[in-house]
Amino acid sequence: MAKFATIKEYVYQKIESGEWPEYHPVTSENALAERFSVSRMTARRALQELSEEGLVTRTRGSGTFVAPLKSQSALLTIRNIADEIALRNHRHHAEVKVLETVVAPNTVASALQLEIGSEVLHSVIVHFENGQPVQVEDRYVNPALVPEYLQQDYTSITPHEYLCEVTPLTEASHLIEAVLPEPQISEMLQLETPEPCLQIQRRTSCRDGVVSQATLTHPGSRFRLGGHMVFKNTQRGKKENIQ
Amino acid sequence: MAKFATIKEYVYQKIESGEWPEYHPVTSENALAERFSVSRMTARRALQELSEEGLVTRTRGSGTFVAPLKSQSALLTIRNIADEIALRNHRHHAEVKVLETVVAPNTVASALQLEIGSEVLHSVIVHFENGQPVQVEDRYVNPALVPEYLQQDYTSITPHEYLCEVTPLTEASHLIEAVLPEPQISEMLQLETPEPCLQIQRRTSCRDGVVSQATLTHPGSRFRLGGHMVFKNTQRGKKENIQ
DNA sequence: TTAGCGATGTTGTATATACATTATCGACCA
DNA sequence: TGGTCGATAATGTATATACAACATCGCTAA
Known part of the structure; x- marks a missing residue:
């Protein structure tokens, strides 16, 4: 497995297990780089991809946090x-x-x-x-x-x-x-x-x-819309809502 | 505008104008890097993001190509x-x-x-x-x-x-x-x-x-599903289908 | 007390480099 | 003719580095 993927798994597991709840801070790029003995760019890629997947939110100057999963929404594919x-x-x-x-x-x-x-x-x-x-x-x-x-x-x-x-x-x-x-x-x-x-x-x-x-x-009797969908975070939650 | 964003715009414009139709090869990372006087990693980021957006497909060893836009599908958001x-x-x-x-x-x-x-x-x-x-x-x-x-x-x-x-x-x-x-x-x-x-x-x-x-x-009289949706490429088209 | 300032930490952008992996094509040989 | 091998080029992963932009917190001075 690629190194960045290992780091993604690590963070993913923390979230899935509940150890890191919503809004919990995620280990910073530099700290992850040191812990996994990789360069910052590699640690960065892991967090970046998790962010694109909606699992974490990132704010320049502030840090990376577990995204509010409550407001997850699902995406339905509509084909022609x-x-x-x-x-x-x-x-x-x-x-x-x-x-x-x-x-x-x-x-x-x-x-x-x-x-x-x-x-x-x-x-x-x-x-x-x-x-x-x-x-x-x-x-x-x-x-x-x-x-x-x-x-x-x-x-x-x-x-x-x-x-x-x-x-x-x-x-x-x-x-x-x-x-x-x-x-x-x-x-x-x-x-x-x-x-x-x-x-x-x-x-x-x-x-x-x-x-x-x-x-x-x-x-209605001859058509159904749907199939598989994946949760995607809507990123509505704000850090202000903590506490 | 960030350099990588400039390159994205360039490719985007080629596709939108029709100058690069489906399956048309996209300028390679190295060629883009030279043309825009940036490092390969920056050109790479532009193509990478376009790929994530479904506009192009990338194949290691082969190159980057305009994705088949015909089989675009739309994504509908379902909230709770x-x-x-x-x-x-x-x-x-x-x-x-x-x-x-x-x-x-x-x-x-x-x-x-x-x-x-x-x-x-x-x-x-x-x-x-x-x-x-x-x-x-x-x-x-x-x-x-x-x-x-x-x-x-x-x-x-x-x-x-x-x-x-x-x-x-x-x-x-x-x-x-x-x-x-x-x-x-x-x-x-x-x-x-x-x-x-x-x-x-x-x-x-x-x-x-x-x-x-x-x-x-x-x-039906009191509820509608929907709102805004964005096209997303389904990547069903294969390169084999060309010609 | 409070407003402002600066130190520190974090993410964002960019570069130069190295090597790995894979696809493609042409040359060479049987 | 056909198959194999190697050169070439493209993307994928990883590193080390530099600087920019921004948030936060503590300290200082008014």
Whole structure:
């Protein structure tokens, strides 16, 4: 095992065993270097990585402390639907229901940071897993940032993939809720009776502005979000809270 | 700006502009060091951090390459309910409905990796935001790992917080779906009519085994999961896929 | 008493160097 | 033609050093 990894294990064990509770000071770089007979840079790397993993917090001039683990939060991975299906070794195909230019509904215009009444690009696509519909993707796109959006063939590439190509390094914010779907959504998902659906609102933006807003609707009976997650520290706790 | 940050910006710009597409080789540590007149260790740090951010992949002996951004996935943060409510500056309180030792239902026993018929600790708690019920927490706990679980006061500390204290550094896996709740859940949430609910299954484990399994049910009309998310590369793409 | 100052310790950045480990490719030989 | 070996280059680990930036605490002087 690498020396820096040995030091990480040492600190990790102190935290896991409870010997070092929240906010407890961690041995300083210099002290660790001496104790383990390594250079300060090596000890530093161990603490640095623990900090990136959220286990400790570091403050210049002050020291390293065990992070407040109470406010841990979990991270859930949201993949795009095609990847998700490919991951399960299932077949994916898509049907394009709508591909048009429309005047943006007011909510959409404000979400895309455009003036009321602006024209936007609009697509509605149904995604199938092994022939069964699992997602309706209703997407509005900013024409200034992605002018060629309507000219793509969305049976061979998903809008998400195309947008990632055109505007790499976008950020996104999401909202997940449980809803009863509108009748036309229900019909596209081939639901006999209305059933609860997972609905994901996704808004992506790049440096130049908001790129697109999508509403992804999944039937509850055929779709689950999730898989493995790892705790990650949110670093909300402050040293002031000690005592 | 620090020198290593300057180099990061340089590479970032190459990727964002599309000048360096997926799998494109990134200038090597030595070449960057020379071009920016810094030591190799400084150039290295820039590439290292970009790698941790998922923007590039590095292979010893081979080099550094722009990561496949198509298979980006987003990370959704799941906080515990008390933190979530505190974040909105709302009041949180909890009502304990059940706190008992029971013989584990078969599905629970297998989830906790216990023998069929084992006894487990069981709690049902309703969480309120500003007086309105927003979550029913139905939790089964492994008594071998948390023997004192039933002796806590869950109106002052949430089970999640208590478990984090007793077994720090746990991992969790989650499953999120949309369901229609059971009648008794519906009643605890004070729902007039059955409405779609977000249901989160959470299973936490530490080094010694599975700690607990929880089913968290939120009424769709009063709860949304989400907020901001950042893209993170999943690193699924392989170099073999080039060409 | 209190405001300010300086000593000390801690983390952050940067450099130059050494060697280990691995991937790739070309040259040489069978 | 095909396989093996070695040179080369890239990343990974580790060290010793220097200085900068910041926090904290104790001491001194107003």
